[in-house]
Amino acid sequence: MHKLSIELVPRDHEALQQEMQLVRDNFQTIDTINIPDLLKFPLRSWEACYQAKGLFTHTIPHLRAIDFDLSKPFPLVETFKQKGIDSVLIIAGDQPQDMSRRVFRTSSVELIRALKAQMPELKIYAGIDPYRSGIKTELDYVKRKLDAGADGFFTQPFFDLRLMEIYYDLLPGIDVFWGISPVLSVRSKDYWDNHNNAIFPPDFEPTLEWNRRFAKQALEFAEQTDSSLYFMPIRVDLVEYLGGLL
Numbered sequence: 001m002h003k004l005s006i007e008l009v010p011r012d013h014e015a016l017q018q019e020m021q022l023v024r025d026n027f028q029t030i031d032t033i034n035i036p037d038l039l040k041f042p043l044r045s046w047e048a049c050y051q052a053k054g055l056f057t058h059t060i061p062h063l064r065a066i067d068f069d070l071s072k073p074f075p076l077v078e079t080f081k082q083k084g085i086d087s088v089l090i091i092a093g094d095q096p097q098d099m100s101r102r103v104f105r106t107s108s109v110e111l112i113r114a115l116k117a118q119m120p121e122l123k124i125y126a127g128i129d130p131y132r133s134g135i136k137t138e139l140d141y142v143k144r145k146l147d148a149g150a151d152g153f154f155t156q157p158f159f160d161l162r163l164m165e166i167y168y169d170l171l172p173g174i175d176v177f178w179g180i181s182p183v184l185s186v187r188s189k190d191y192w193d194n195h196n197n198a199i200f201p202p203d204f205e206p207t208l209e210w211n212r213r214f215a216k217q218a219l220e221f222a223e224q225t226d227s228s229l230y231f232m233p234i235r236v237d238l239v240e241y242l243g244g245l246l
Helices: 014-027 045-052 077-083 108-118 134-149 161-170 184-198 206-223 239-244
Strands: 006-008 033-034 059-063 086-091 123-130 152-157 177-182 228-231
Touching: 014 045, 014 239, 033 045, 033 228, 045 059, 045 077, 086 108, 108 123, 108 134, 123 134, 134 161, 161 177, 161 206, 177 206, 206 228, 206 239
Parallel strands: 006 033, 006 228, 033 059, 059 086, 086 123, 123 152, 152 177, 177 228
Antiparallel strands: none
16 A cells, blocks of 8 residues: 555644544654635634644645635745645636635646646645536546646545446556545435545445444455555544444
8 A cells, every 4th residue: 555644634733633642642644734714614724734844754735726816926835845835736616605705716636737837846636526427527537637737646435345346447557535424324325426426336324334444345345456545534433434444
């Protein structure tokens, strides 16, 4: 297995510190943390990654492309260099609910290209969404991101190992973090169905037992293929979810 990452929500410094310490105390094989940039919280993803530096070997902040004005130099170049941020994950970004917050018509491909030109040493990950369109259309999008300078990818969470295996076969030689996330209620499954068009296998059950079994299968897949994996543990007790698996 290449790397194991966990995605933690940066609600505030104190809550994040507690979660990170829980991970370090219980799951030493998780060597990477990736942190989304969520506008409803004041703590920015790169600030949270500064905090995580002492606990994780690799820290990867998410950057929302629509937050950056490409008519100006990227504002975080010097900060990243000073704080040792050597990897980022660039996503398109959702429109903010607060209409007073300014956003720009910057695509993820455009930000990848601009940031790679200004910081060629930076490792840039981009997103793969197996549910947003057909497979060929998504693979074409992956190629555009690679051409722009992307070095690797994080996927949206998979819930069906067969679909993960299909994408693995179609992305030979590409550095990918395969995502998994527990879904523990009918309401949560409905969200993934309706908001993300996610694909669940016929045997899916919104139970801890099913999700632990799938996590074990995904870990075995990552081990067999020397791939990287990340967990997005939304509303779940981490020890109950991953205890005994890592």
